[in-house]
Amino acid sequence: MIIRDFKPEIWLDKYENDCDYNLSETCVSPMNLHQLQEVLNINEDIADNIMNLKLDYGAITGSERLRTAISGLYTGISADRVTVTHGGIGANSLFLLSYVNPGDHVITTAPSYLQSTLLPESIGAEITTLSFTDSNNWRLDIDALRAAVRPETAMICLTNPNNPTGMVLSDEELNQIVEIARTVNAWLLIDEAYRGLTYDAPHFRKAACEVYEKGISTGTMSKTFSTAGIRLGWIAGPTEVIDHLNHVRDFHIISVGCIDDYIASLILENKERILKRNIKICKKNLELVTQFVNQEKLLSMIPPEAGTTAFPAYDMEMGSEELCLRLLREKSVLLVPGSAFESEGHFRLGFGKPYEIIENGLLAFSDWLKQF
Ligand SMILES: Cc1ncc(COP(=O)(O)O)c(C=O)c1O
Numbered sequence: 198m199i200i201r202d203f204k205p206e207i208w209l210d211k212y213e214n215d216c217d218y219n220l221s222e223t224c225v226s227p228m229n230l231h232q233l234q235e236v237l238n239i240n241e242d243i244a245d246n247i248m249n250l251k252l253d254y255g256a257i258t259g260s261e262r263l264r265t266a267i268s269g270l271y272t273g274i275s276a277d278r279v280t281v282t283h284g285g286i287g288a289n290s291l292f293l294l295s296y297v298n299p300g301d302h303v304i305t306t307a308p309s310y311l312q313s314t315l316l317p318e319s320i321g322a323e324i325t326t327l328s329f330t331d332s333n334n335w336r337l338d339i340d341a342l343r344a345a346v347r348p349e350t351a352m353i354c355l356t357n358p359n360n361p362t363g364m365v366l367s368d369e370e371l372n373q374i375v376e377i378a379r380t381v382n383a384w385l386l387i388d389e390a391y392r393g394l395t396y397d398a399p400h401f402r403k404a405a406c407e408v409y410e411k412g413i414s415t416g417t418m419s420k421t422f423s424t425a426g427i428r429l430g431w432i433a434g435p436t437e438v439i440d441h442l443n444h445v446r447d448f449h450i451i452s453v454g455c456i457d458d459y460i461a462s463l464i465l466e467n468k469e470r471i472l473k474r475n476i477k478i479c480k481k482n483l484e485l486v487t488q489f490v491n492q493e494k495l496l497s498m499i500p501p502e503a504g505t506t507a508f509p510a511y512d513m514e515m516g517s518e519e520l521c522l523r524l525l526r527e528k529s530v531l532l533v534p535g536s537a538f539e540s541e542g543h544f545r546l547g548f549g550k551p552y553e554i555i556e557n558g559l560l561a562f563s564d565w566l567k568q569f
Contacts, residue, residue, distance in 0.1 A: 218558030255455030285417030363501020505549035
């Protein structure tokens with residue numbers, strides 16, 4: 198397989214464990230099981246239940262309990278329209294590898310999570326990438342999408358809420374996208390890893406699988422639910438798609454671990470509590486980020502509407518990788534360069550970590566900027 202580098206992942210791998218202030222992270226302040234039990238406020242003895250789990254493959258496509266809890270995140274989606282995967286990354290790759298063929302026309306966006314551009318490209322699809330710009334408030338240009346689709350367009354891929362910009366599609370925009378996809382009978386794959394983290398209610402906005410007969414939603418426990426350590430994601434879509442994916446998964450997933458399945462079920466059955474915690478963390482930390490950007494003359498930002506990342510622009514004679522490397526070396530603050538998202542002149546700032554880390558990281562960043 199010939200595939201281009203997944204630059205944000207490579208960057209994180211290389212530098213993440215080498216900084217005092219990690220402002221590159223995208224999960225909302227992960228917890229250990231003791232903390233999780235407290236946040237969820239449940240009486241179940243989690244440790245004992247885990248000790249009593251038989252460590253076999255478990256339910257291959259995800260337990261009925263888990264798939265029912267996942268289906269509760271959507272309207273009109275039953276448990277048999279869900280299959281469980283290894284993280285959101287596994288959900289996207291299972292769908293893309295199963296439904297993109299060489300020569301297909303696939304529409305993607307940038308800046309965005311690059312998986313849905315790079316995987317189809319490596320399969321041999323022809324890619325059209327639509328660019329989000331800060332001059333358009335990072336919103337999707339619906340007319341550009343309409344102009345880009347062709348009779349042979351097989352798939353439109355989006356990330357909503359967007360990583361790195363934090364932009365959220367309005368219901369109206371989503372309806373227009375569905376209408377455009379429908380004219381050419383294209384799949385609409387939306388990576389909804391940050392769904393639930395829109396700061397203003399309703400926190401869960403409309404999902405692809407709810408609004409379109411060829412709409413596929415991928416989700417994960419990693420971001421909104423703070424548990425990247427259980428490596429659990431899912432795909433929700435039409436029954437015949439899920440049936441086909443359940444056939445394909447035998448070749449490269451089989452099941453997820455039964456401990457992960459159990460923990461995810463617990464969280465999703467008590468999701469209101471963790472959501473309340475996480476929305477609060479995101480909003481409070483974003484206030485800090487907004488204050489910081491507003492006071493720095495060299496920076497500007499379209500405020501994110503959801504999620505754990507902002508994508509500020511900077512006005513300095515320096516590439517984004519150089520900026521991030523210097524800031525890391527001189528102040529031990531880690532960001533992700535815009536170049537990793539094919540969007541120079543920006544950096545991704547993740548604010549899901551505990552408040553003190555964000556606060557002290559921004560102070561160090563501010564201090565560093567004084568020299569320019
Ligand atoms: C938009 C998006 N999708 C998917 C993933 C993959 O995450 P995971 O496999 O932990 O669910 C990420 C991780 O950063 C992401 O930002």
